[in-house]
Amino acid sequence: MHTTRDTKINHQSINELAMNWLSQEEVSAVQDQLLTEFAELLSLTKEQALVLASIYSLFTESEAPNDKLLLEKTKEKLDLQSVSAILQHLDKQGLIEIEKGSRRRGNDLIPSQGVVGFIKTSNPGYLSICQEPGGNGLLNLCLSWHTRESDPFGFSKPRASVVRALIDYHDHPFVKRIGLLSSDINEQSAALYILGHEALFRSPMKVSQLVEDLFHQPLPRLKVFHDWSNPKSDLYKKGLMEAYSVIDGQVTEVRINPTLIQWALPKDMSNAHMIRGLRSHFVELIEPESIQAVRLRYPFEFQLEVDIFFENLQVKRFQTYVKNLKSRGLPPNLSAMLYGAPGNGKTELVRQLSRKYKRPLLTVNLAGLRDKYFGESEKNIARLFSEIRSISSQLKKEPIVLFNEADGFFHQRSASGRGVDQTETALVALFLNELETFRGIVFATSNHTGSMDKAFERRWTLKLEVPAPDERVRAQIMFDKFKGLVPFRAIQQLAMKHMFSPAQVDNILKKFLLVNPSEEKVNILEQLIIHEVGGWTPETKRIGFN
Secondary structure: OOOOOOOOOOHHHHHHHHHHHHOOOOOOHHHHHHHHHHHHHOOOOHHHHHHHHHHHHHHHOOOOOEHHHHHHHOOOOOOHHHHHHHHHHHHHHOOEEEEOOOOOOOOEEEEOHHHHHHHHHOOHHHHHHOOOOOOHHHHHHHHHHHHOOOOOOOOOOOHHHHHHHHHHOOOOHHHHHHHHHOOOHHHHHHHHHHHHHHHHHOOOEEHHHHHHHHOOOHHHHHHHHHHHOOOOOHHHHOOOEEEEEEEOOEEEEEEEOHHHHHHHOOOOOOHHHHOOOOEOOOEEEEOHHHOOOOOOOOOHHHHHHHHHHHHHHOHHHHHHHHHHHHHOOOOOEEEEEEEOOOOOOHHHHHHHHHHHOOOOEEEEOHHHHOOOOOOHHHHHHHHHHHHHHHHHHOOOOOOEEEEOOHHHOOEOOOOOOOHHHHHHHHHHHHHHHHHHOOOEEEEEEEOOHHHEOHHHHOOOOEEEEOOOOOHHHHHHHHHHHHOOOOOHHHHHHHHHHOOOOHHHHHHHHHHHHHHOOOOOHHHHHHHHHHHHHHOOOOOOOOOOOO
């Protein structure tokens, strides 16, 4: 589209060209030569180039150009249909952005950064950041359906936009290719819609969500869902898409043929880059470098256990450990349950292990697995582990998967025989089966192991109680936080008299900084400790500073 060469195109020359044209003056021979060069560089007709130059000129002169203003200024030269067609073409090429405005004011027209940079600097290199015609413009549109940029509350369905994209980009190579594999518009729409999902998340898409998003009316939705849930459907025979996950004879997740995906996405869109910061309904991906360093202090015996067991998170040691497990017919995983009273640093320990050993952290939303509709919770479990496997396969290092506060999900199963209890039993059993065959590194945390299902407890290689800090550790933790505020000797005495958790120290510090006492600091600190440790109990005394 663009070539690098010397050019006379600059802010002044384009501005003069546009002003002459808009004021109905004749374009000189020199300006006509300039216009020809400008149009050729951008692969535009002269009319299209003049409209773009006019938008640039109006924009840089702070007139806030919009389609109504442009139509008014060009009415002697172009009709409404011509202006609309030109604007659509410039927008599709990425040379302008059309921001929807009011009916009275019209739509705002904004030249792209690439165009502005090129004209102001005379450097054609800026044009490389414009969308190529028929290229990334389609991919950006596909991505927008899943980022909900145009509809942050998700109330509207993208069906009309998808079909419109098939029409507008009918000559795009990807649209042509899917058209060769299937003549069915519904199947083509699904492929285009899934392209955005896979580009954004690099994971398969739920059939139920795909159908829900693309079909408004209940009857067509039901028919398509029945067809696409069938593994023997013609959809999967055509080579357009493949059934990624099949549960009880039904397709639950689908993705585009991997060959098409590799062909459709730019090579510089690496898997690792695309899933950075991923946050889906079930998991959140946290990069280790984004985790703030925290100095954790534990009693000596527990710290020794942590050092011995979790040294195996080093890459070479983990590979050796997995190799030994496989050689003896054991599932290749490292699993650890951290339990104990709240506030003692169970979750933070996992975060710091992720940071120390530079392993991505996948935190799981267990609460999101349960669904009010019959059968959906079971499907969610399969989707969750499918998503974990998909993300893990795209990362350079095996991630740490964290099931936080797992006791809320794995409470003891009832033997009453009621329908609800039977469903709950089946749900936990399905999760335990997935966990049994899990490959990788998985942690769970729990505050209440007494209420936890015994079968869940047996799934963990390591079961470590994260202890409450002893008086020595309490003094160290508090001194780390209150250094420069309260003398260490006073902190030692308070740590001997009162039991508090690391999380409570943070709350105590926040309150201390709110009060910001200049006198009797130790007495006030002790009152704050008593108040925090008392929690919700009615015996908690009011804080007084007399």
